[in-house]
Amino acid sequence: MSDYEARRQANIARNEALVHSLGLEHNAISAKPRASKDKKPSAKRRKIEAPPPPTRASARIANGGSRPSYNEDALERAAATPAKRQRAKSSPSPVEARPARLDIDELREGWTAWKPAAPAPTRDSAGTFHFASHPDFTPNKSPEEIMREGSFGGSYWRPLYSKTLGTTISDDWKELPEEWTKGLDVKRYLASPTYNADVNKFGVACGQSIEEWEAAGWIRHEFDVRGWFQWYCRFWMGRRCEDDERQISRWKKCVGETGRWRRILLKKYVQMGIRTVFDDGEEGDDDAGDVSPVVHQTCHHWAYEVRQDALDRFWATGK
Structure with missing residues (x-):
């Protein structure tokens, strides 16, 4: 045995004796076997989730099948910003702001008991009408012209059932001046039970029915159960009421200078x-x-x- 080997064996014996004397021979940590280089780690499977639904809908698709509306209130609502629409939701509609039940006898009296408070309008050389009480209201068609030329499918003054009032309104066209309807076929031009587009001056249907206007809350029953045109007829005849400013504002939005x-x-x-x-x-x-x-x-x-x-x-x- 060489000197080097003798020294190595002596060191081993000495170390073993030291371990034995310290009682450490059972606490030795066995080394973990090294993983084989040829073994590949198992692939971790990732759960693939379906993409979330889109948070925005295409305006083109959403509106693709919608029916065009020719009412300026509906258009104004459609063009309103989200903030304006939210304020509109929190505010009562004209119908909601009034009592749920209205006294029909009291209403009928209000529709007929008024007295003219203003003179008839004047007409300038361009054909525009001027009302002394409301200089900003300048239509160029009179109620008589509108009816005689053909309007509302001939059905504006038909018997009208009001869901809000729970009653049928009829024959109220008779309050109009006799010269407005003289010689006019009432069943065709005023009180036809069905809408006839051929009656209209331009031969087409447009707009919404009075029932739709009532459902939307645009009718102020205490003034005019049929809405805008009935208001215009009475305004022309000299009536003035609390609904004048609202109706004139609607006219401006539709056909005023910037309508x-x-x-x-x-x-x-x-x-x-x-x-x-x-x-x-x-x-x-x-x-x-x-x-x-x-x-x-x-x-x-x-x-x-x-x-x-x-x-x-x-x-x-x-x-």
Whole structure:
């Protein structure tokens, strides 16, 4: 045995004796076997979850099948910001703000007992009407013209069942001045039980029914159970009431100087290159009758028709 091997064996013996004397021979930690290099770790399976539904819906898809509305209140609501819509939800509608049950006898008396408080309007050379009490209200169609030329499918004054009042209103067209309806076929032009688009000046249907207006809360029953046009007739005849400002505001939004439907109609004239207005509802050398009959009829219901001065100004300034 070499000296090196003798020293190594002596050291081993000495260390073993030391471990034995300390009682450590049973606490030795066995080394863990090293994992084989050829063994690959098992792949961890990841759960694949379906993607969450989209938080926003396409406006194009949402509105693709919607029916166009020609009521300025509906359009205003549709264009409102979320904050405005939230405020509208928290505010009572006109119907909700009034008592649930209304005394029908008291209402009927209010519809008929009023007395004229203002003179008839004057008409200027351009055909615009002016009311001394409300200079900002400037329609250019009278109630008589609207009815005689054809409006509301001939059914505006038909017997009307009001869900709010729980009763049927009929024959209230008889309060109109006799000259407005003289010689007019009442069953065709005023009180037809069904809507007939052929009666309308532009031969098309538009707008919503009085029942839909009532359901939406746009009818102030204590003043006019049929809404806007009935209000206009009574306003023309001299009645003044608390609903005047609201109705005139609605008229402005629709066909006033900056009204939505007035501007839409004038833009269509420009887009089609039409510069001359004759009689919008008659056939002639001009193409005015081809300019959106639905919007024309809508404006007609709101006591407005395009006049040459307005078209000239819009061509020149876009206003």
